[in-house]
Amino acid sequence: MKKMSIPERLASNRYVTDEEESHIVVHQELAKSTGTGKRIIAVCPAHVYAEEADGTISVEYAACLECGTCLAVASPGALEWHYPRGGIGISFREG
Amino acid sequence: MTEAVEPDFDVIVIGAGIAGCVTAYQLAQAGHSVVLIERGETPGSKNLSGGVLYCRSMMEVFPDLLTEAPVERKITRNYIQFLNGNSAIGIDYQDARLADPTNAVTVLRAKFDAWLAEKCEEAGVFLMPGVRVDSLIKEGDQFVGVQAGEDALRARVIVAADGVNSFIAQAAGLRKKEPTNHLAVGVKSVVTLGKEEIEKRFHCSADEGVAYAIVGDCTEGVGGGAFLYTNVDSVSLGVVLRLDDLIAKGKRATDVFDHFLEHPFIAPLIKDGELAEYGCHLVAEGGLAMMGELAANGVVIVGDAAGLTLNTGLTVRGMDLAVGSAVAAAKGIDAALKSGDVSKQGLAGYRTALFASFAGKDMETYAKAPAFLERPRMYKEYGELLGNILYNAFNHDLTPRKHLVAVAKDSLKKSRVKMKDLASDGLAGVRAL
Numbered sequence: 001m002k003k004m005s006i007p008e009r010l011a012s013n014r015y016v017t018d019e020e021e022s023h024i025v026v027h028q029e030l031a032k033s034t035g036t037g038k039r040i041i042a043v044c045p046a047h048v049y050a051e052e053a054d055g056t057i058s059v060e061y062a063a064c065l066e067c068g069t070c071l072a073v074a075s076p077g078a079l080e081w082h083y084p085r086g087g088i089g090i091s092f093r094e095g
Numbered sequence: 096m097t098e099a100v101e102p103d104f105d106v107i108v109i110g111a112g113i114a115g116c117v118t119a120y121q122l123a124q125a126g127h128s129v130v131l132i133e134r135g136e137t138p139g140s141k142n143l144s145g146g147v148l149y150c151r152s153m154m155e156v157f158p159d160l161l162t163e164a165p166v167e168r169k170i171t172r173n174y175i176q177f178l179n180g181n182s183a184i185g186i187d188y189q190d191a192r193l194a195d196p197t198n199a200v201t202v203l204r205a206k207f208d209a210w211l212a213e214k215c216e217e218a219g220v221f222l223m224p225g226v227r228v229d230s231l232i233k234e235g236d237q238f239v240g241v242q243a244g245e246d247a248l249r250a251r252v253i254v255a256a257d258g259v260n261s262f263i264a265q266a267a268g269l270r271k272k273e274p275t276n277h278l279a280v281g282v283k284s285v286v287t288l289g290k291e292e293i294e295k296r297f298h299c300s301a302d303e304g305v306a307y308a309i310v311g312d313c314t315e316g317v318g319g320g321a322f323l324y325t326n327v328d329s330v331s332l333g334v335v336l337r338l339d340d341l342i343a344k345g346k347r348a349t350d351v352f353d354h355f356l357e358h359p360f361i362a363p364l365i366k367d368g369e370l371a372e373y374g375c376h377l378v379a380e381g382g383l384a385m386m387g388e389l390a391a392n393g394v395v396i397v398g399d400a401a402g403l404t405l406n407t408g409l410t411v412r413g414m415d416l417a418v419g420s421a422v423a424a425a426k427g428i429d430a431a432l433k434s435g436d437v438s439k440q441g442l443a444g445y446r447t448a449l450f451a452s453f454a455g456k457d458m459e460t461y462a463k464a465p466a467f468l469e470r471p472r473m474y475k476e477y478g479e480l481l482g483n484i485l486y487n488a489f490n491h492d493l494t495p496r497k498h499l500v501a502v503a504k505d506s507l508k509k510s511r512v513k514m515k516d517l518a519s520d521g522l523a524g525v526r527a528l
Contacts, residue, residue: 069278
């Protein structure tokens with residue numbers, strides 16, 4: 001199989017994107033002081049999180065595969081993460 | 096005393112995965128009114144597994160499973176591999192007895208769970224897809240319903256089958272945030288190769304297939320392992336990485352997955368394949384230590400939501416235990432509904448039934464497995480040691496041959512593994528597994 005970038009891999013998936021609201025909120029100061037930012041970047045298989053030049057963590061919520069791993073490694077209060085609204089988000093065809 | 100609001104259903108089940116569907120199906124068959132609420136646009140669309148279902152428990156619920164359900168291949172070959180950077184040692188276990196009666200099948204959950212939900216509807220379950228449950232409704236000490244956006248639904252019993260993240264179990268006070276050594280992230284690709292190519296590449300007949308369980312360099316030494324399972328015309332392959340160790344080693348999950356896919360002993364297996372889907376899943380690995388209370392007043396938890404998963408080193412199980420917990424929960428809920436007592440005490444029959452069944456007993460048997468699997472040498476040193484012993488046995492470099500025991504002793508001396516590690520890990524392994 002030829003090597004593909006993460007966005008290329010995600011492009012083979014089906015998503016129903018929520019244009020109105022993100023299901024993820026990073027609280028920047030706590031994300032930085034607790035190391036949560038670095039951890040969620042490291043564990044996320046969809047590369048939802050990235051560190052910007054100013055040190056803040058950006059969130060590409062539409063790429064989320066909804067596994068919840070980021071929440072599992074986040075320090076209390078640094079990350080709000082819940083499932084997208086009903087019928088929205090990743091829609092596996094294989095699973 | 097105020098008049099109680101009449102419930103809309105006897106039972107609300109949250110989550111149309113295996114645990115949720117089987118609970119809903121059995122309760123509907125027992126004559127109860129059941130609603131099955133699923134947040135995905137269709138049942139199965141949020142669900143993902145590695146893919147091996149040890150299917151005997153499911154066949155007790157659905158006797159025609161193998162002919163009716165969209166299962167992929169019967170697993171009759173198990174390949175256990177220690178993978179090193181430049182060597183690999185495998186145990187290739189193939190057995191015709193695993194086909195009759197069928198022991199395990201591969202499944203792709205988006206297809207399989209859609210079929211399960213159909214069976215539920217046929218049994219009279221009211222299916223509500225595309226609805227996310229936001230919270231539980233509590234009156235006094237009793238949970239009496241669920242809130243989904245503006246809508247409220249009431250039932251005598253609520254079943255949280257909402258998976259490993261189970262926000263509902265947390266809301267009911269049945270689960271807390273898990274420590275990261277109890278959790279792993281699974282990263283997986285489904286790669287299409289074609290039916291004939293699968294059979295050629297993996298030496299299997301038309302409806303049979305292989306399950307690889309791999310440990311070592313596949314995770315770059317991170318606690319966990321890798322897998323490769325054959326489907327009808329694709330393979331599911333991925334890595335499972337224990338979160339505490341992934342973070343401690345400072346690695347990125349996707350880099351480890353790429354390292355696995357590009358490993359010279361793995362890449363040929365998926366050569367010229369087309370990516371069909373890329374997915375991931377949080378895996379509970381705490382075993383019995385992760386399981387707590389299973390019921391509160393008016394609520395029970397089943398499957399992944401209850402922490403019912405097992406990694407025994409050789410087999411990784413979740414779906415069969417989900418069935419086991421669902422069958423036990425349906426029994427407990429049926430008795431509670433009939434007696435009219437749906438308090439925590441009234442629902443206690445679930446726990447009793449679970450620990451009387453294979454699912455609860457297996458959780459107890461393998462209670463020490465997670466701690467054993469946290470011992471670090473499994474993921475690097477032992478594979479390399481084995482590889483070096485075999486290399487020295489097979490590499491005829493014109494130095495005089497030594498007896499195999501001497502070769503092994505030399506290799507052990509050069510390895511970071513000490514004799515006392517071998518003894519300690521060996522003893523712990525025997526006790527845990």
